[in-house]
Amino acid sequence: MTTTVPTPPATPLPPLRGADWLLAHDPRLRLLAAGLFALVVVSLNQLSSSGAALALALGLTVAARLDARALARRLLALTGFLLIMLLTLPFTTPGTSWFTLGSLSASTAGRDLALLILCKATAVMLTLTILVGTLDPLAFAQALGRLGVPHRLTQLLLLTIRQIHLIDAESIRLRQALRARAFVPRTDWQTWRTYGWLIGMLLVRSFARAERLLEAMRCRGFRGRFYRLDTPTWRTADSLAALGWLLLLGGLLWFDQHADVQALGAML
Amino acid sequence: MTPMIAPLLELQRVSFDYHGQRVLHELDFQVYPGERVALIGANGAGKTTLLHLLVGLKRPSAGQIIAFGRVRMCEADFYDVRARVGLLFQDADDQLFCPTALEDVAFGPLNLGRSPQQARADALATLETLGLREFAERVTYRLSAGEKRLVALATVLAMRPEVLLLDEPTTGLDDATAARLTAYLATLEQTMLLVSHDGPFLAQLATRAVRLAGGTVAH
Ligand SMILES: Nc1ncnc2c1ncn2[C@@H]1O[C@H](COP(=O)(O)OP(=O)(O)O)[C@@H](O)[C@H]1O
Numbered sequence A: 001m002t003t004t005v006p007t008p009p010a011t012p013l014p015p016l017r018g019a020d021w022l023l024a025h026d027p028r029l030r031l032l033a034a035g036l037f038a039l040v041v042v043s044l045n046q047l048s049s050s051g052a053a054l055a056l057a058l059g060l061t062v063a064a065r066l067d068a069r070a071l072a073r074r075l076l077a078l079t080g081f082l083l084i085m086l087l088t089l090p091f092t093t094p095g096t097s098w099f100t101l102g103s104l105s106a107s108t109a110g111r112d113l114a115l116l117i118l119c120k121a122t123a124v125m126l127t128l129t130i131l132v133g134t135l136d137p138l139a140f141a142q143a144l145g146r147l148g149v150p151h152r153l154t155q156l157l158l159l160t161i162r163q164i165h166l167i168d169a170e171s172i173r174l175r176q177a178l179r180a181r182a183f184v185p186r187t188d189w190q191t192w193r194t195y196g197w198l199i200g201m202l203l204v205r206s207f208a209r210a211e212r213l214l215e216a217m218r219c220r221g222f223r224g225r226f227y228r229l230d231t232p233t234w235r236t237a238d239s240l241a242a243l244g245w246l247l248l249l250g251g252l253l254w255f256d257q258h259a260d261v262q263a264l265g266a267m268l
Numbered sequence B: 001m002t003p004m005i006a007p008l009l010e011l012q013r014v015s016f017d018y019h020g021q022r023v024l025h026e027l028d029f030q031v032y033p034g035e036r037v038a039l040i041g042a043n044g045a046g047k048t049t050l051l052h053l054l055v056g057l058k059r060p061s062a063g064q065i066i067a068f069g070r071v072r073m074c075e076a077d078f079y080d081v082r083a084r085v086g087l088l089f090q091d092a093d094d095q096l097f098c099p100t101a102l103e104d105v106a107f108g109p110l111n112l113g114r115s116p117q118q119a120r121a122d123a124l125a126t127l128e129t130l131g132l133r134e135f136a137e138r139v140t141y142r143l144s145a146g147e148k149r150l151v152a153l154a155t156v157l158a159m160r161p162e163v164l165l166l167d168e169p170t171t172g173l174d175d176a177t178a179a180r181l182t183a184y185l186a187t188l189e190q191t192m193l194l195v196s197h198d199g200p201f202l203a204q205l206a207t208r209a210v211r212l213a214g215g216t217v218a219h
C-alpha cells in the first residue's frame, strides 16, 4: 500500500545549470528573448542569414557554459529527426541535379532547403535550451504567470512537470513487478494485454496521485495562485540585454532582406 | 473528557461512502485541546478518510463537521481550518512538489500571506529544528523515504498549526529516525491526532486511543 519500496532514482534528464550571468537575468527576459528569437528565425528565408542565426546561437551556447554532455543528451532527440529529413530532402525536392545515386537524383534546391532547415532548427533549439531550459519549473511557471499567461495553464504546466517524474517512477516500479513474475515481452496476445493493463494502471495511478497532490496543496492554503520566495525584479541590466538582443534580431532580419544571392553562392 | 471544555474538532453522526460503499457510519468523534489522540484500526478501517474529512478534503454524506466552534460545510469554510490544522499525508511523495526542500517548506507560509522574507525565515527555522538544515537546497525527489517524511512534516509545521493530524508518520522510517521523530513530537505542545500501527510510538505520545472498526468508534 504505502511506498516503502525504494523509489528508483528516475531522473530522465538532470537539470541544466547555466552560467551565472544567465541566471542573473530575469526569467521573463529569457522567455521573451527565446520566443522572439524563434519567431525571427522562422521568418528567415536566406541560408546566409540562417547561418548567422546559428552562429549567434552557438555563441550563446559557448557563453552559457552548459555541461556539454547534458546539452548533447537534450539535443539528441531533435537531431535524430533532423538527420532523417536531411538525408531524404535532396532526393524528394525537384530541381537541378546535384548528384545521382543509382536511379535517385539529388537536387541542389533540396540540399539548400535541408541546410536552411538544419540551421534554423538547431539555432532555435539551442537558444530555447539555453534561455528557457535552464529555468527551474517553478521559475518558469512564475515567469509565464507574470507575463500574463492564465494561472490555470501555469498550474497545469507545473504539475505536469512534477507528474512526469512520478509517472516514470511508477512505470519503472510496475515493470519491475512484471519482471519479478517472469514476464518476457513477446509478440503474442498475452503480451499486448499485459501492456494494456500496464498503461491503464499507470493512468489510473497517476490520476489518483495528481488528485492527492492537489489535496495536499489545498491543505497548505493553496487557492490557485503561486507565491515564490524570490520574485526576480527587472533590472537595468535586463533592459540593456533586451536592447542588445533586439538590435541583433533586427540585424538578422535586415541581413535576410539584403543578403546578396551571388555572395551566397560564392560562400557555398 | 471534561464536558466544560469545547472540542477543537468534532464529527457529529458523520457517515461517508465511497461509491455506495459505506466507510464511516454515524460516527461521533471529538478532539479536545491539548490531547494527543491515537487513532487505530485495521487497514481500510477509514482512518485516513477521517483525517481528510476533518480538513474538508472529503465531504460527509451525512452528519456535521465542527471545527473551532463553527459548523463547516463548504470549501471556503475550511480555508481557515486548514491554516490551523496541519495534515501530514500518508505518502510524502504526495506532499512534496517543489524543486527544493526550502521552497516546499515555504509554500504554506507564503500561501498564508506571510512575506517572502518571513516565509524564508520560518522555513529555515523549521528545517533547523528538525535537523534538516543541510537539506534546504536539495531537490526533494532525490531524498530518501525518511528524509522525505521529515521534510513533509516540516512543510506542515512551518505553517504553525494548532492541531497536527499525522497519518502513519513512522511508517517506512528506520528505528533511529522514528525515535528521533517521536522525541521531537513529544516536545511539541500542539494537539495531535495520531494514526499509527507503531505501538512504541503511540505508547510514548498518545494520551488516549480511539479504535475504528465497522465504520464507527469501537469500545
Ligand atoms: N479513492 C478511493 N476510492 C474508493 N474507495 C476508497 C478510496 N480510498 C479509500 N477507499 C476505501 O475506503 C476505506 C477506508 O480507507 P482509508 O480511510 O484509506 O483506510 P485506512 O487509512 O484506515 O487504512 C477502504 O475500505 C478503502 O478501500
Ligand SMILES: [Mg+2]
Binding pocket: B047, B048, B049, B090, B167
Ligand atoms: Mg490510511
